[in-house]
Amino acid sequence: MRATPLEAVLHTVDDRAELFIADLQRVMRQPSVTENEADCEACAELVAAMMMGEIGLDAEVLPSRHNPVVVGRSAQRPERPTLLITGHYDVVSPGPDEDWISPPFAAERRDGDIIGRGAADPKGNLAAGLKAAQAWIEAAGDLPVNLKFMIEGDDESETGHLGEFVDAHRELLRADAVLLLDAGFTRDGNSPIHLGTAGSLAVELQARTGTKEPYFIWTQLIPDAAFRLVWALATLKDADERVCVEGFYDNVQAATPAELALMAEYPWHDESELEFWGIPQFVTGARGVEAIRRLLYEPTCSIHGIEPGLDRPNATSLIPCAARAWVNFHLVPEQDPDDILAKLRHHLDRHGFGDIEIEVLRRFKPIPGSADSPLGQALLRGAGQVGVSTYLLPHSFEFGDKWCWIGQRLGVEGALIGVADPDRRAHFPNEHITVPYYLNGIKWVAATFWEYSHAGQT
Amino acid sequence: MRATPLEAVLHTVDDRAELFIADLQRVMRQPSVTENEADCEACAELVAAMMMGEIGLDAEVLPSRHNPVVVGRSAQRPERPTLLITGHYDVVSPGPDEDWISPPFAAERRDGDIIGRGAADPKGNLAAGLKAAQAWIEAAGDLPVNLKFMIEGDDESETGHLGEFVDAHRELLRADAVLLLDAGFTRDGNSPIHLGTAGSLAVELQARTGTKEPYFIWTQLIPDAAFRLVWALATLKDADERVCVEGFYDNVQAATPAELALMAEYPWHDESELEFWGIPQFVTGARGVEAIRRLLYEPTCSIHGIEPGLDRPNATSLIPCAARAWVNFHLVPEQDPDDILAKLRHHLDRHGFGDIEIEVLRRFKPIPGSADSPLGQALLRGAGQVGVSTYLLPHSFEFGDKWCWIGQRLGVEGALIGVADPDRRAHFPNEHITVPYYLNGIKWVAATFWEYSHAGQT
Secondary structure, eight states, X not given: OOXXXXXXXXXXXXXXXXXXXXXXXXXXXXXOBTTOHHHHHHHHHHHHHHHHHHHOOEEEEEOOSSSOEEEEEOOOOTTSOEEEEEEEOOBOOOOOGGGSSSOTTTOEEETTEEESTTIIIXXXXXXXXXXXXXHHHHHHSSOSSEEEEEEESOTTSSSOOHHHHHHHTHHHHOOSEXXXXXXXXXXXXXXXXXXXXXXXXXXXXXXXXXXXXXXXXXXXXXXXXXXXXXXXXXTTBOTTSXXXXXXXXXXOOOOOHHHHHHHHTSOOOHHHHHHHHTOSSOGGGXXXXXXXXXXXXXXXXXXXXXXXXXXXXXXXXXXXXXXXXXXXXXXXXXXXXXXXXXXXXXXXXXXXXXXXEEEEEEEEOOBOOOTTOHHHHHHHHHHHHHTOXXXXXXXXXXXXXXXXXXXXXXXXXXXXXXXXXXXXXXXXXXXXXXXXHHHHHHHHHHHHHHHHHTTTOO | OXXXXXXXXXXXXXXXXXXHHHHHHHHHTSOOBTTOXXXXXXXXXXXXXXXXXXXXXXXXXXXXXXXXXXXXXXOOOTTSOEEEEEEXXXXXXXXXXXGXXXXXXXXXXXXXXXXXXXXXXXXXXXXXXXXXXXXXXHHHSSOSSEEEEEEESOTTSSSOOHHHHHHHTHHHHOOSEEEEEOSBOOTTSOOOEEOSBBEEEEEEEEEEOOSSOOBGGGTTTSOOHHHHHHHHHHTTBOTTSOBOSTTTTTTOOOOOHHHHHHHHTSOOOHHHHHHHHTOSSOGGGOOHHHHHHHHHHOOEEEEXXXXXXXXXXXXXXXXXXXXXXXXXXXXOTTOOHHHHHHHHHHHHHHTTOTTOEEEEEEEEOOBOOOTTOHHHHHHHHHHHHHTOOOOEESSOSSBSOHHHHHHHHHTSEEEEEOOBOTTOOTXXXXXXXXXXXXXXXXXXXHHHHHHHHTTTOO
8 A cells, every 4th residue: 555645744754853853943042032122033034044945935024013923835726725824933031041950042952852941832833833844845845735824923922913914914824724833732631622712801890989098997987998899799700600790691602412522522531630720629510521511611700819918008907998800701602702891881780889990901702613624623633643632622711812813814714733742831941842742743733734635525 | 263283283384385395305306116125225214214303203114025114103192093194105117217307306396396206106195194294293292193104115016015014013003094195186186085995806718729820711610719708708798788797796785875975976077087088978878976886886897908919920811729818807895706706607607618717817805985984084074174175985996905905904994095186197207296286285184183083073
């Protein structure tokens, strides 16, 4: 039996392992902390050079509002589907060198790990996408799909401008699907395929009850803002974990039987999750598939923190005259954050809390995914080809990730996977990627190109 | 008609005004921040010297666990009632000199104010007691009562040892009543006579829901400690300001008709209080006598602060796995903090919050006073003699003040008044006492000696 082109590609990944590791180290050694524009510029140029030199793509470093965006394109042939791979080249600050076992931009290899800021987030993921394309070119002389890359430099900032960039370059970026390579495997040893995202309405609620903090010995008469806020917060969710804002669940879609069947096959382990979080049980006592269903299909609300706290001056003798809390409403398709905001206002008013002020901190509409997604199915079959454990998450508990709204902006589907190992320490000192995860990541992406080129043909 | 001895004493205060002001400046110029033991030692010696030299008292500087206590005694004649005057000579830190319009220990006189740390709290009050005795000696050659002074040096520390000291010197301190001179007039232009104190049970409530802070996108499954604490807190008091802990009000004594009649005469102004606190109304909408009644006779609970707050790392993405609040139960006679603590535990358990931990931060039993108090009546009549506006507070919203538990330890009644002006800035930069308040304070105390010597004879 003749080997498929993919088999040759996978062999090439093994044959070229040392080179591909060196390429990852090369990009890791170019510092690219988001705030450092010169470093980011240099990293963008390096990524563009890697696209052009080793894969033969057309690549451009295009200006954005802050750091530039690298866009690369293979030859675009009409008979092939087009995949837009997105990711970023910027990294978070490594913090003090002394927190690291080897310098954060040295990309040292130790015990099979490549250690350094960005090893997993994002450069291991970024390199996996690029090296997958290179392996195809080297093994087969061509790609099975039309590829586009859009690699930005402002992912780790609070104020990215990628939406603007996408809107300004719709033609350049036109594709059949968007694949975001970021993050990695979960602690259960799987890299789930996220096909949609949860939504969010995050608000600051504030109670102001006066202009001076009363002495505690006056609180028979003078209102306590902390109590007022507590009363308001307590009305938001009941002890059964049901959000009490009227109409909150109006648009929530139940999991379909097909989705429930999908969930029943997820490699979910109640006990290891409970142990990880250090809790005796999940809220509502959910277990197994019901726990998964809650995570993916059940909206909720939570409190991030409440102020003022106890370290302010005179906390032992004074009571707050103003108190605030950050509350997040975790939304699922088809909930709408604007609708929920209006309902929240109505809820507070109806419960006598017309004085509680609401400031919106974040609003993001959930985006549903579909288990029938051609890209999702290609990722699943690709994983099967290379022995990666994964599963489809049509609804996702992940929030607001870019693949999704980029896809939405371009009018196509999207998916997110990550290739780094579970214990990758992204954003922490001693971030690393383990060589087998990196190489397997390249293979998974390469296999996905192959499978996506057959999408709809299975 | 012949002048009373008191009239001569009051004239003497006017005649000796400049000298008495200089004496206050002298004691103000001796720094005595609680933590500075050498300064406090020197201040204690100075106070003892002032007792001996100018008033002819026996005075001793007695060791305590930290700063010494000055005890002074006049001749003790069996036919005269004995008054124990208490107060302190230590002051809080002045903070940076540049916050002051004149150096904090210079005791400069400006526009009729004597400015400096301790001007009001406590040295204006302390000097008022001493100079009242001096005026009697100078004008009448004798005192109308047996006087004892107990002036401590650890009032401004969190861990005073005065209770221990009192227990160790019961014979030395034996008296018919205890008068604490501290604080001053309120913003309504009165110096009320406190005859009892409120009580307190202050607790930290803590909810622990796990060992790791969950990402907000996991809170469909992983409990949020902030919400759990909020639910527990919200059960403690309802929107009508009624504390919901079962049995909380069991021992609360209603105001007697006589006490209500007293309150009806208090110079209370709803509008100025509302304006001061910047609130549209008092809790429950109370006004007038009902507001006063709430303040003095109604127990309540309040929240000082809640943690964690919003300035911790990753507050935007993480939810607390532990949260805590300081809650104060303001108690009135005959509530018992230990009883309330047991009821609080029972309440939390009964509402499903057996996991909420309680740590006691403070417990102080309320001490009732009586409008029939001989010292209270003497203070009231004394005030009438010198034109001071005052009124009796048998129940008090003030909390745990020392006169009360000193009296309780010695088995006698007690009272608190203060002579400093309303805008005295105690504990803040530019603390001061205005000369007329100081001189009137001396007169009030001197008149009180006179009236107390007739106690029971009116």
